[in-house]
Amino acid sequence: MSIQEIFNAVLAFDDATVKTKTQAELDAGNDIQAILNDGLISAMDEVGEKFSSGELFVPEMLMAAQAMKAGLAILKPLLAEGSRQGRGTVVIGTVKGDLHDIGKNLVSMMIEGAGFDVVDLGVDVDSEAFVKAASENKADVIALSALLTTTMPAMQTTVTAVKEAGLAVKTIIGGAPVSQAFADQIGADGYGADAPGAVKLVKKLVA
Numbered sequence: 001m002s003i004q005e006i007f008n009a010v011l012a013f014d015d016a017t018v019k020t021k022t023q024a025e026l027d028a029g030n031d032i033q034a035i036l037n038d039g040l041i042s043a044m045d046e047v048g049e050k051f052s053s054g055e056l057f058v059p060e061m062l063m064a065a066q067a068m069k070a071g072l073a074i075l076k077p078l079l080a081e082g083s084r085q086g087r088g089t090v091v092i093g094t095v096k097g098d099l100h101d102i103g104k105n106l107v108s109m110m111i112e113g114a115g116f117d118v119v120d121l122g123v124d125v126d127s128e129a130f131v132k133a134a135s136e137n138k139a140d141v142i143a144l145s146a147l148l149t150t151t152m153p154a155m156q157t158t159v160t161a162v163k164e165a166g167l168a169v170k171t172i173i174g175g176a177p178v179s180q181a182f183a184d185q186i187g188a189d190g191y192g193a194d195a196p197g198a199v200k201l202v203k204k205l206v207a
């Protein structure tokens, strides 16, 4: 029994084993942060690398993220009250008018798996809600997802609203119809092509 087995189980998309091994490591008195960082988070880093190199694809990434979440669900209540995973806070959502959430959920899970606190606002989120959540949660990053060309303008509206609110928060965008050029055009701080790309971007912006 070891933390390595948790790592291996995430890479094997084996939710049940991740769950039992995570509980077993806790019962054996192992450090929560070690289980989180060396078991769950490193496994998701590995998944991200494998996705980038074309060894894994979206369905596998979703399964790995699901397995990671099974372990995270056991650890979360045990983290001391008020204690956060510590790397920073990301507010995420799919922009107003857009109901697509599969990619956004994947990005959300991967960012959480990388050790950030994530406030997921869901879908069809207007600019006011993003600004309010970022302010209330002292967010470091607001992550906007859109899958429709018709909802891309809502990204512009949100980025502008964030700037006008004077919040010290970075904005990043992603989703099939958007690009780095569009991010530059609307004044966003970054563009992530996929979930691992979003994680890398958040790590860079929050460093």
Ligand code: B1M
Pocket: 058, 097, 098, 099, 100, 101, 102, 103, 104, 106, 107, 143, 144, 145, 146, 147, 148, 149, 150, 172, 173, 174, 175, 176, 177, 191, 192, 193, 194, 195, 198
């Ligand atoms: Co919709 N849909 N859909 N749809 N849908 C698309 C997007 C579409 C391309 C299909 C098509 O026509 N070929 C098309 C958009 C055309 C366009 O705008 N150019 C379309 C349309 C037109 C519509 C409706 C308007 C259809 C209608 O009702 N007439 C309607 C709109 C509803 C609305 O949102 N208001 C609609 C509805 C739906 C369903 C509800 C049926 C369903 C969504 C279910 C759900 O999400 N819960 C759906 C689906 C499933 C799709 C397709 C088939 C798949 C999307 C998906 O989940 N991909 C899609 C066609 C396609 O993409 N092949 C399509 C898998 C997912 C993992 O990838 O979301 O791209 P993706 O996320 C990636 C990256 O984009 C990136 O990382 C993710 C992982 O790598 N990423 C980010 C995403 N967000 C990011 C944020 C980041 C960084 C990276 O940083 C912040």
